Amino acid sequence: MAPPPEFLEELYKTSVGFRTNIRAYNSILAFTSIGAKIDHSVTSGNGPYTFRIHGQNHHQIGSLLPVEGRPPQFAQLYIYDTANEVRNRMSTLSRTSNAGDLDEKIVTGLIQMMDNFNCLAKIFRKAGDRYELGDVSNFSITLVEQKRRGKQYEMPVSEEIVGLIIGDMSTTTGERDVVLQFKLSSHLQRISDLHPLFMSLQYPLLFPYGQYGFHEGIQYTNERNKIKRSFVTIREFYAYQIQTRLSEGMTIVKGGRLFQQYVVDAYTAIEQERIRWMRNNQKTLRADLYNNVFDAVDKGDTNAKVLGRRVILPPTFTGGPRYMVENYHDAMAICRWFGNPDLFVTVTANPKWQEISDHLKAYGGESANDRPDIECRVFKMKLDDLLSDLNESIFFPKPIAVIYTIEFQKRGLPHAHILIWLDPMYKSPTANDIDHLISAELPDKETDFEGFKLVEQHMMHGPCGLDRPRSPCMEKGICTKRYPRPYTEHTTVDKSGYIIYRRRKDMSRFVMKGDVRLDNRFVVPHNLAILKKYKAHINVEWCSKSTAIKYLFKYITKGVDKTTIIIRKGTRETMFTEWMNTNKQYKEATQLTYVEFPTKYVWNNTVTTKSIQLMVSNIIHSKMLAKLEDYLMMIMNGVKQ
Structure with a gap:
């Protein structure tokens, strides 16, 4: 990818307002609209910025001119009423909270940058010139789907990817070509997620030259000739694209909040392609073993009128219902064989990890929140290292079985839930056994200053309750996590099987969160050795006596509790x-x-x-x-x- 234009590069370096409102600036320059429903419940507030959507995602584009009585939007702004273009573009955000945060000089500079460098903008400007000269003959703009040129990384030329066509173009239109009619219409076209311009039309600030994106004709290099398929997959393309490379322009990875939106967009495009393949390959997946009458009988449906053709997602589709069911039953099979698990560990990513900070210093970026991809990669490395430590019995006795799942918090940070089975001799642990592995107290500040600071930073709950009644954990005036816990001189097990950890009353051990004093009653159970090595929120709980084992399994797999096995007659070996x-x-x-x-x-x-x-x-x-x-x-x- 080529370095960005000088004006855009300077904005990335010097303008805090531009980086904060980059999604708004991108929106007023975009050629297409995004069709997903944005979840604004996580885009506001004091926490880290998170972009989340609901429903199917798609990009849409309309006619070249707005319907009479309506203001121009998106691509129409490049053609209609260009004398007032800056005002028109800024007015598209007049109903949003950040409209007043946009700088008119920056908007003007970005428009000029698009006119000078973006091949898509240039062809729309040509259509605008014809319109302003009074030439209202039948013409259209065609966004060409097939790539008709050389190497993927070459700079685009407008005539190669966009066509300004006069007259009838129906005989030369490709299957995924997008034809934008001059005539007034409120009809919106969907851009295929396999169209090479799918991303460039939506993200002009990430692709300032209007570059081609993914298409189905990108071949592997000779070094990858061991792979049976000949062309790069959509997942491989986007995974390659978001890597940090000093030898190339880093416009995408420096996009901050816009980069988050782009990653979500790319992920939904990958998922849609996977679902599309499964829909078109039901025979290959042997979906007849799952669907129609068999699933209907399983649900108790006996009315033939409600039965119809359905597309089946196999267990190999990550996140699908059969995937969840299969993992749940695998976990329960391990529980049946080895008994109840002994330890329940929750690991949450720490955006201040040294590896993340070093990467941001070396390659640019204000905060870890700007690079969720780096957060996830470092988290997976740390998690793999922790699992290796567990197998080598560094922190706990050597496990006989381990299962885990990775999820994402509401605010975007990845975290893992791990269930660990220890040797049967630990099925009836003593209080000393539990205290040796798990602590729910602040270390002594004088003798273990490092441990004290780590518990203070990562393992203190709150403040909540009367000190902060609006804390996220509060519900109907009560902390849902049951803090503060009562003081306890010795570790015990209650009648439900839950461990009540030792929390001694020591007035010399406390931390201050703002003006609130927190003591041992607010400490989250942890293993101090793990905390010192991984420096993150890692909650460790003993669960072998709990009567809620089924809940634990469903919690880490988020699946339902049944599925179906179908046995059919035949001679095939199974x-x-x-x-x-x-x-x-x-x-x-x-x-x-x-x-x-x-x-x-x-x-x-x-x-x-x-x-x-x-x-x-x-x-x-x-x-x-x-x-x-x-x-x-x-x-x-x-x-x-």
């Missing part, structure tokens, strides 16, 4: 048929149920061999309405051959 064949061949196999089978054997698509490591399996739930399948499941769970 795990089920090979299970029966193996019982015929090996006497020891007859002593195992279907669920126990992976502990001794593993199926490699066509052959069953002896397993060299412990494997845990599960059979997902079948509704009682499917009686034959349910009876079969009961046999497979409890009967040996």
